[in-house]
Amino acid sequence: MDFDMLGLAPRLVAKLSELGLTDPTPIQKQAIPHAMNGRDVMGLAQTGTGKTAAFGLPMLDALLKNGSKPAAKSARALILAPTRELAKQIADNLSAFSEGTHLKTVLVVGGAGIVGQMRRLEKGTSILVATPGRLIDLLDRGAVRLDMTEFLVLDEADQMLDLGFIHALRKIAPLLPKERQTMLFSATMPKQMAELAESFLTNAIRVQVNPPGQAADKIEQSVHYVAKAVKTDLLIELLDGHRDEMALVFGRTKHGMEKLSRQLAAKGFSVAAIHGNKSQGQRDRAIKDFREGKTKILVATDVAARGIDIPGVRYVYNYELPNVPENYVHRIGRTARAGADGMAVALCAPDEMGDMRDIEKVLKGPIPVASGRPWAPSEEEKPKPRGGRGGPRRHGGGQKPGNTASKPPRHKRRRKPAGARNAA
Numbered sequence: 001m002d003f004d005m006l007g008l009a010p011r012l013v014a015k016l017s018e019l020g021l022t023d024p025t026p027i028q029k030q031a032i033p034h035a036m037n038g039r040d041v042m043g044l045a046q047t048g049t050g051k052t053a054a055f056g057l058p059m060l061d062a063l064l065k066n067g068s069k070p071a072a073k074s075a076r077a078l079i080l081a082p083t084r085e086l087a088k089q090i091a092d093n094l095s096a097f098s099e100g101t102h103l104k105t106v107l108v109v110g111g112a113g114i115v116g117q118m119r120r121l122e123k124g125t126s127i128l129v130a131t132p133g134r135l136i137d138l139l140d141r142g143a144v145r146l147d148m149t150e151f152l153v154l155d156e157a158d159q160m161l162d163l164g165f166i167h168a169l170r171k172i173a174p175l176l177p178k179e180r181q182t183m184l185f186s187a188t189m190p191k192q193m194a195e196l197a198e199s200f201l202t203n204a205i206r207v208q209v210n211p212p213g214q215a216a217d218k219i220e221q222s223v224h225y226v227a228k229a230v231k232t233d234l235l236i237e238l239l240d241g242h243r244d245e246m247a248l249v250f251g252r253t254k255h256g257m258e259k260l261s262r263q264l265a266a267k268g269f270s271v272a273a274i275h276g277n278k279s280q281g282q283r284d285r286a287i288k289d290f291r292e293g294k295t296k297i298l299v300a301t302d303v304a305a306r307g308i309d310i311p312g313v314r315y316v317y318n319y320e321l322p323n324v325p326e327n328y329v330h331r332i333g334r335t336a337r338a339g340a341d342g343m344a345v346a347l348c349a350p351d352e353m354g355d356m357r358d359i360e361k362v363l364k365g366p367i368p369v370a371s372g373r374p375w376a377p378s379e380e381e382k383p384k385p386r387g388g389r390g391g392p393r394r395h396g397g398g399q400k401p402g403n404t405a406s407k408p409p410r411h412k413r414r415r416k417p418a419g420a421r422n423a424a
Contacts, residue, residue: 006032009061015097016057025050030207032058035183040204042197043185048309048333049209052093055079055153055183060098062151062181063126067102070124073144075106077127077151078176080169082159084109084131084280085287089309090155091129103127110134111280118143132160132168139175146175157186157196162324166192173199187333188326218336221344223356225372228349232260235319236267238345239297243269246290247315249299250331252322260319261299271297302327310334318346325358350375 002022004013006029016022024032027045035041035058045051059077070076079094081087091107098105106125108117110133121128121144128135128144138144154160160169182200186193197204226234239247249264251257254275261273272286272295290298291310302322316335322328328346335342346367348356353375360366 003057006057007036007061008032008057009064011101012057012061012064012097015099019096021053025054026209027051027207028054028057030209031055031183034205034207035059035181036061038181040181040201041183042201042204042206043183044187044189044206044208045185046187046209046329046333048336051155051185052090053097055155055185056090056094056097059127059151059153059181059183060094060101060103063103064098064101070104070126071145071148072124073121073142074124074148075121075128075144075146076125076149077153078135078146078149079127079129079153079155080132080135080160080172081129081155082131082163082165083156084111085274085283086156087129087131088284091127094127094129105129108134108138109280110137111283114138114141132165132172136168136171139172146172147177149176150180152176152180152182152200154182154184154196154200157184158188158190158193158326159330161190161192161196162327166196169196170199187330190326219332219342219344221332221346221367222370223346223348223367224370225348225374228351231319231347231349232263234347235260235317236264238317239264239269240267242315243296245296245314246293246310246312247297247317248313248331248334249297249317249319250322251299251301251320254301256320257299257301264297264299269297270295271299273299275301302331314342316342316344318344321346321348321352321355321359323355325355325362328359329362345370348375353377 003016003024006024027043027049031041031043031054035055041055043051043054045054063076068076079087079090081090087109088107091105095105103126105127106117106120106129108121108128108130110131114134114137117134117138118141121138130138135144139146154169160166182202182204184197184201184204224234235249249260251260254277257273257275258277261271264271272289274283274286278286286295286298289295293312313335316332318328318331322331332342332344335344346356356367356374
């Protein structure tokens with residue numbers, strides 16, 4: 001099957017051919033026919049499987065066939081994405097697919113000037129790609145209206161839930177017309193997804209390519225059980241083995257990843273960092289340089305876990321394991337894109353064993369061990385119990401059972417001479 005057989009407009013098929021896209025991916029083969037029939041679609045597929053085209057192509061086809069001009073401040077189609085990087089990637093792809101047509105795509109995300117975004121929306125747009133927070137800002141200012149929106153897409157819906165956007169989505173839902181087509185795409189199916197689907201979808205058909213949480217077959221995974229103090233040394237040693245290949249390194253905190261990027265730069269690596277403390281311009285430049293091969297290593301927090309679609313990424317390192325086990329799947333999904341092979345390497349310290357067990361539970365199997373051994377429960381770093389340095393406080397104000405004499409307060413006790421203390 002090729003795109004022409006799916007019934008898409010000839011000009012779309014021709015543009016796809018120009019872009020080198022001729023064979024639909026499995027999620028595209030399953031989702032596009034239902035979407036073109038006007039059905040609501042719930043699509044479950046990993047990152048990197050072509051979901052943008054799966055929802056974007058049937059939507060563009062419908063917008064081209066109904067060539068009505070958008071009203072002022074309105075959007076005929078709305079696409080919501082959890083991160084700025086992913087929203088920009090979607091907007092870029094849709095602009096490429098619809099190049100040469102009358103369709104206009106507007107991107108609105110946080111971290112960019114809102115006044116300019118308001119101006120771009122004044123005459124209305126065919127497609128609006130937005131992050132939920134910035135869309136709420138624009139709605140509150142009366143800069144955009146959703147009562148004429150014909151198509152709605154929620155992409156990476158599970159991460160929108162992870163990032164706490166459920167309240168924003170509840171606020172957006174009543175502003176949309178009931179008569180619309182909705183598509184929801186996600187890599188995993190958390191319990192809260194049922195509520196989201198019920199709020200937005202009507203009689204949806206479910207399409208699925210890989211079970212939720214399952215990593216891509218072409219990703220070779222491994223884990224190093226290593227003490228936290230020597231993680232950086234091991235990472236440098238591993239990266240040194242493939243300096244000319246592109247690698248993504250994921251960690252938990254903004255400050256930690258900024259520090260790590262400086263440490264790697266000091267060792268001569270070509271590296272950039274993206275995290276929440278970087279401006280949107282800095283993040284865009286870092287991804288652009290990484291995509292063009294000007295930098296070989298990109299250090300990131302989960303803010304970018306689903307916003308980077310770069311086929312050349314060969315290695316993904318989990319320098320720190322994610323707190324949410326499903327995010328491990330999203331992170332390593334940055335490699336093995338477009339059918340290529342990839343390597344996913346995790347570094348697990350003692351205090352991360354609980355996270356590792358949760359990840360392996362989601363994967364439904366153990367990750368092969370490259371070095372070290374799984375930390376035993378006694379080796380895991382656990383918070384010390386309350387009630388003092390040595391353990392839980394005894395009943396009776398610290399007295400031993402059977403001892404009725406109270407000890408004098410610490411500041412009134414006489415200290416032994418140094419010699420006596422040393423002898424003891």
